[in-house]
Amino acid sequence: MPAPETPSASARAAGNAVLTVIGESLVDIISDPLHPDAGTAHPGGSPLNVAVGAARLGLQTSLVTHYADDRHGLLIDQHLQANGVRVINGGTTPTSTALATLGPDGAADYTFSITWEINGAALPALAAVQGSTHVHTGSIAAMLAPGDQATLALVQAAREHATISYDPNCRPAISPDAAAARRQVELFVASSDIVKASDEDLAWLYPDRTPDDALEAWLDLGPAVVALTRGAAGPVLLSRSGRVELAAESITVADTVGAGDSFMAGLVSGLAQLEGLGTHGRNRLQKLTADQLESLAAYANRAAAITCSRRGANPPNSTELGPLPAQLAGRGRTP
Numbered sequence: 001m002p003a004p005e006t007p008s009a010s011a012r013a014a015g016n017a018v019l020t021v022i023g024e025s026l027v028d029i030i031s032d033p034l035h036p037d038a039g040t041a042h043p044g045g046s047p048l049n050v051a052v053g054a055a056r057l058g059l060q061t062s063l064v065t066h067y068a069d070d071r072h073g074l075l076i077d078q079h080l081q082a083n084g085v086r087v088i089n090g091g092t093t094p095t096s097t098a099l100a101t102l103g104p105d106g107a108a109d110y111t112f113s114i115t116w117e118i119n120g121a122a123l124p125a126l127a128a129v130q131g132s133t134h135v136h137t138g139s140i141a142a143m144l145a146p147g148d149q150a151t152l153a154l155v156q157a158a159r160e161h162a163t164i165s166y167d168p169n170c171r172p173a174i175s176p177d178a179a180a181a182r183r184q185v186e187l188f189v190a191s192s193d194i195v196k197a198s199d200e201d202l203a204w205l206y207p208d209r210t211p212d213d214a215l216e217a218w219l220d221l222g223p224a225v226v227a228l229t230r231g232a233a234g235p236v237l238l239s240r241s242g243r244v245e246l247a248a249e250s251i252t253v254a255d256t257v258g259a260g261d262s263f264m265a266g267l268v269s270g271l272a273q274l275e276g277l278g279t280h281g282r283n284r285l286q287k288l289t290a291d292q293l294e295s296l297a298a299y300a301n302r303a304a305a306i307t308c309s310r311r312g313a314n315p316p317n318s319t320e321l322g323p324l325p326a327q328l329a330g331r332g333r334t335p
Contacts, residue, residue: 017272018060020132020158022125022151023047023141024116025065025080026096027072028257030108030312041072042312043079044098046139046169049258052083053265053303053315054136059272062132064125064154066091066118066147088128090121100257107231107256112174116140116147125150129158133278134268138167142188143175155191163277163285165194167264170201178204189221193285194271196227196264211236212243224285225293227267229260229304237297242290246297249305258313259304265315266303270296273324295324 028044048063055061063085067073072095080087096114103109118125129135135158141151155164166188168181175181182205189195195218199211206214215226215238228236234248271277274292276285288296299321306316 017133017268017277018062018131019051019054019134019136019268020062020064020128020162021047021051021054022064022118022129022135022137022154023050023139024096024114025063025067025076026098026112026114027075028098028100028313030100030102030257032102040312041075043076044100044258044313045096046167046261047137047141048076048080049261049313049315050136050138050167050264050268051085052080052313053258053262054268055084056315056317057265057269057303057321058318059269062086062088062128064088064090064118064121064128066093066116067095068093070095072097088121088124090118090125091115092120093117102255102257105253105256110171110173112140112171114140114144114174116144118147118150122150125154126157129154130161132158132162133281134165134272135162136165136167136264136268137188138165139169140171140174142166142168143171143181143184148184152187152191155188159191161279163193163271163279163282164191165196165264165268166192167196167260168201168205169198169260170204172204181205186221189218189223192223193282194225194227194267195223196229196260196267198260199228199230199233202228212238224282225288225296227263227297227300229263231256235263235297235301235304237293239288239293240286241288242293244290244293244297246294246301249301251305251309253308254311256308257311258315259308261313262307262315263300263304266300266321267296269318270299270324299324
């Protein structure tokens with residue numbers, strides 16, 4: 001995995017943003033039928049992956065999460081510390097696990113043993129979000145009781161001080177009631193400035209809508225930017241100023257574990273470089289140009305492609321990914 005590095009100029013610019021991620025940490029136990037002797041355990045969980053990806057891209061990152069003092073928890077703790085992520089640990093129950101079985105195309109199908117609660121860190125978690133430029137959450141942390149309501153309360157408390165991003169990263173195996181999940185998702189969408197979802201998320205949440213119709217409906221709830229990842233078909237970014245669609249990068253796919261999380265981390269890092277995060281950046285975020293949307297889409301798309309080119313959730317660092325194109329990043333600044 002990429003080691004922590006001396007930050008580049010773009011990473012230092014992104015690192016001026018203070019990011020708090022709220023969400024689950026777990027251990028992915030990866031099973032590959034094509035390589036039955038190669039099963040391995042890796043730190044995972046969508047929010048953890050976003051936190052690590054953002055830290056590697058230079059953001060000052062904290063993770064409000066839950067894992068225990070057990071062998072899986074030690075693996076997670078070592079991974080977060082090695083990547084410079086500050087941990088606010090609010091849980092006491094055993095560390096969660098996910099069995100990820102890879103298909104022939106490298107896509108992962110998950111079976112979970114998971115709990116989510118952060119009551120043990122209520123005050124430090126509140127202090128973290130209130131001191132942040134940007135807060136991100138999603139996945140199981142925004143859906144699974146009892147911690148889902150604490151997550152929503154932290155997001156709502158953060159809005160006065162920070163911009164918010166959200167990725168539903170739907171897990172029907174954990175929350176099989178699509179109607180209930182849809183109501184919960186829309187609560188978080190309405191509290192967010194930036195939302196990312198996959199085509200699989202939208203197909204499950206809104207089987208009677210086209211993806212573009214679902215994205216438009218989410219824009220109407222309040223976010224400034226909504227993003228759709230479509231695997232090999234490439235991403236779509238939509239705002240009130242336009243729509244950008246890119247092809248996926250041509251790569252040899254090792255697997256797709258963590259690709260969407262790397263896309264999300266790239267999107268947040270790119271917006272930090274555009275000075276589009278935080279209360280002072282929210283107005284700028286509402287006025288992104290089509291060129292800036294395209295730059296963001298390409299940057300996040302590249303982050304996901306690098307992750308797909310190697311095994312496991314292994315996001316790029318700032319040297320591998322590079323900065324947003326300078327001529328586009330500069331347009332985010334006002335005189």
